[in-house]
Every structure is written in structure tokens, then in C-alpha cells.
Amino acid sequence: MGSPVTGAEGAPLAAASSTSPGLKPPTRRSTELVLLAFAAGLVTIALILVDANQEKELTIQILWLGLSFLGVLTVAHLAVRRWAPYADPVILPCVALLNGLGLVMIHRIDLAMADVALPGGQPWSDAAPKQVLWTAIALVLFCASLKVLSDHRTLAKYGYTFGFLGLVALVLPGVLPSFIAPEINGAKIWLAFGAFSIQPGEFAKILLMVFFAAFLVSKRDLFTTAGRRVLGLDLPRARDLGPLVAAWAVGVSIMVLQKDLGSSLLFFGIVLVLLYVATERAAWVVLGVVMFSIGAVVAWQLFGHVKIRVQNWLDPFEDARDAGYQILQSLFGLGTGGLFGAGLGGGRPDQIPEANTDFITAVIGEELGFVGLSAVLLIYTVLAMRGLRAALSVRDTFGKLLGGGLAFAVAFQIFIIVGGVTKLIPMTGITAPFLSKGGSSLLANYILVALLLRISDAARGPKSTPKPRPQQPAIADQFTVMVERPK
């Protein structure tokens, strides 16, 4: 996709923004490598601690696992060094640490569950090897997306295509018959192909973000036309509300048809933030939040599954053995962890249902305590902050919108899941990016990070040169040349 052209444009030269000509901005790739090694070391130590505290035999194999983790990260690092040399040095190490911690926790939950006799006598199937495999695939995809996409602006050209694909991916599991789109844990968001299943919604998130960014860049003026001014807010005109209403309808229908509150909230939140970033007008956010609240209240009145979630949120003890069980166990886990946690491998993650997906932050809170969990949340914050930073400093509007949206998506997703786990908001099943078990989520989030790195590479790299253009004399000075004789 135009890679030779952009390659020529990207020829290094003095950045227009740097004060001294001839000075290339620092790439900071070595910093990234050091941080990556730090992350890999932390993950190895975590693995050793888990196995030691679970009284498993410590073998030299653990070191090999740690080294191979570092090796895989080095490959990703080399890919960044090769294809996005000026990208942000903090993003990849943060992702690596979160992913590694996730793997260790999933392994730790495997150990815990292996001891528990499952009802029905089935042995617990280990989730960690599968997740390692997904991580490998995700990293391959990460490198591939960095290579294929040499300029994020090419994405804008496929905006509508991506929007269509994203919409299809979003609604597909909701409308397909249940033999291919089974309802698991009350949500109809999976597509099952034999042994493995994917969640197209995770990819739809990115596709739709590309679409909205491209759409808003080309139609931004539509959204800034002032309407009436009410209570210090410039309300948009009623006829300009179409796109917002459409997004709202899609969001609410996800909630109703697929019974997936988390995705619905995430989707609508992303739309609102992109609108706000594009127009700088708070009216859109206020309107959107009001609309969403109305939709949510109506859904709460009408649909049983929404009602149950809200009931569990307001008073989980009312049905502590059944509906409120998950959230209560999670709260007890967090309470057991206290300030400093029970230590890695010292908690009881087998007591928490869905411990390796939705409630993985509860397990981390139990074993690492408030101090550890807040460190993990800070790492997410750093990740989102660097994404926003890249969005701020990139020069093209599409990159700004897309980068802002992607960074916000990560932060909002972790807010929704941790808010649910800690009973700040009603619990909704959504994955914690990079931590939770789940192939689709991992793949999609690695693509998201590749896009962020691409944008930050464009933002921090040297400004592309104007193509050397032959200086043409003014048209009046040119010799008249007969191009084609009229017949």
C-alpha cells in the first residue's frame, strides 16, 4: 500500500521541529530494550514465586521459559526497530509486562484449579499453554501489521470498508443461529469453529474506530455547526444528530441482542470520545451520556439479564449463592489481599469464578494486594497516556483521532472491567486487555498497539521531506511544445 512512496518520503533529514539542523530525533530504542528486559525479568521472578509458593519443584526449565519470553519480546523489539524506529519506547514494555503477568496469573489459576475436583469429574484443562500459543500468534500479527502498514494514513482510505466490516463483525454473533454462535455465560458474542472460538467484537472495535476517525476527519464541519445554546452548552442542530443516534442504536442493540453490556458501553464510549476530540464540544458528550443513560434505564426496566446485573451491583448479598456469587467472591478475594496481598501463589483463586478471564484483576488484587493492583493499573495508565501523547503530537488529523480513540479504548476497557470487579459499576463481561485469557482479545489488542506505535513513530520521527520537485519555470516562460496534433 504505497510503501515505496512513503519509504522515499520518510528519508531521514533534520526534523523541522528540532532547533539545530541536521540533528535527528533520538529513537530511544535501546531504552525500550532495557525496559523490555526489565519486564521479562519481572515476569520470570513472578513465575518462580508462583511455583515456589505452590511447592512445585523448581527446575531450570523456568529460566528457559523466562529467556524464551525475553526472546519473543526481542523479536517484537527488532520489528519495531526495523519498521517503526521512532516509536514510543514505553508502550511495548508496558504491554509486555501486562501480557507476561497475565500469562503467569493464568498459569497460577491452572495450578489452583488442578487441585479442585470439578463438578462432573472433568479434569481442568490448562489454559496457560493455549494462551502462550495465542501470545505467539499475536506477536506475529503485531510484527506483520507494523510491516504492512507503513503509514497509518493509508487506513483512512479504507474507512468505509472498515466500517462495514466492523459492523458486520459486531452484529454477526447476535444474528447467527446458535450452533455457530453459541450463547456462553449469557452473552452471544462468540463464533465457534470446532475447538476454538473467536470474538469478532474485539476486532470490530478497531475497525469501527478507524471508520469513525476517517468519517469525522472528512465530515468534521458537519458536527461543529452551532445550534441553539442551552445552559451554556452549544447544542447541535437536530438534523446533525443522525450519526450519534445511529451509534446509540447500535450500542443499545448490542446490549439487547447479544446481552453484552460491556461491549455496548465500550462502543458507545469510543464514539463519544472521538466526537468530542474531533469537535472539542462538550455538548456531544453530555447528549450522548444522557441518551445512553435513558437507553440503559429502559433496558433495565425491560430486560431480565440487565436487571440481574444491576441487582447484583446494588445488593449482591440478596442472592449471594447464585446471582451475586461471582461479584461477592471477587470482593472477598480483594479483601483477603488487603494492602500488600497474599503473595504470588499464596491466594485462593479457585474460589473466584471466571478467575482467568473477567475476574483476573480480582486474582491479582488478592495476590499482589492494593499496592500491586495499583501498579498494574498505573501501567495501563502509562500505556494510555503515551497513546494520547502520540495522538497529540502527530501532525495529521486522522492520526490524532485514531490514536486518541485507541488509547482511550484501552483505558476505558480497563475501567469497565476493574469498575465491575470492584463493584463501582455493574459487572459486565469484558476482557482486561493483555491480562485476561482469550485469543481474540489478545490478537486485537496487539494490533491496536501496533497501530499506536505506528502513529507515535509518525509523531516522533523526523518530518518527511517535501519530495524534490523539479523547479518548473512559470507557464509563460515555458517553451510551447506540441503534444498532439489535432486531426
Added chain:
Amino acid sequence: MQLTRAGFLVLLWLFVLAALRVVRSDLYAASGLRVPTPGLRRGAKKAAKGSKAPRQLVVTHGALAGTRISLDGRPILIGRADDSTLVLDDDFASTRHARLSMRGTDWYVEDLGSTNGTYLDRAKVTAPLRVPLGSPIRIGKTVIELRS
């Protein structure tokens, strides 16, 4: 057990601090936007008293408001083309709209045959015009000016 428990938390926080350190050292260095530290700005102001040469181009209105580009003597192309120095996303700007170039110590603006024209302080730019410090150049919905 207690030691490893605390040790791991300490290491985890060290990672966060290391990441934040990198972020901090990065704030002013390679962010693309030039955000001068207060100390640096004072120095720059003092230097500016001596010489009135423009040092940067600032976008004051429009979608890119706040963008600053340092002037290093090379001409600055403005337009919607991807390879412009200042890429405008503006329906009223042309692909190659205007050029700022340096002659001696002065900067001149010239219109590159744009559809909607370039205005220097309300006057339409038809031939290369000298750009004084701080006078607005209007291109579509974007207004830029030179500052020292």
C-alpha cells in the same frame, strides 16, 4: 515468603517508576510538539530582544491551532499534500497552497496558485510578500504567523 512478597511489589513499582522516568525525560525532547520549559523560555526571550529574526511558525487558528514549526532556513510548504511541511486538513485549502521561504534574513510568503487564495493581514498575496513578525497569514480556515 514475606520477603519475596514485598520484593516483588517493590520491583513492580520500580518498573512503573522506570517507565515514568523515560516518559519524563521524553516530555521535552522528542515529542514533536515543542513545549519549552520555563527556564528555556526565559533564555529564548532574552535572545529574541537582540535579534528580531523569526524563529518559529505558529498556527493560531484552525484545526491545527497550537502547532509550532521551528524555522531553520528551509522553505515551508503549506497545503493538503501529504509531503507539505504543514499538512492542512481543510476543504478551503489547495493541495499545494502556499510557500514560505527565506531571502536573506526575511521570510516571504507566496501563493502557489491556490483556489481560495492566501491572505497576509487582509491583503491577498499575488506576488511574494515579506512577512513581518506576528502578522497573520490566512490560508483557508487556518491562520499562521511568524514569531521570534
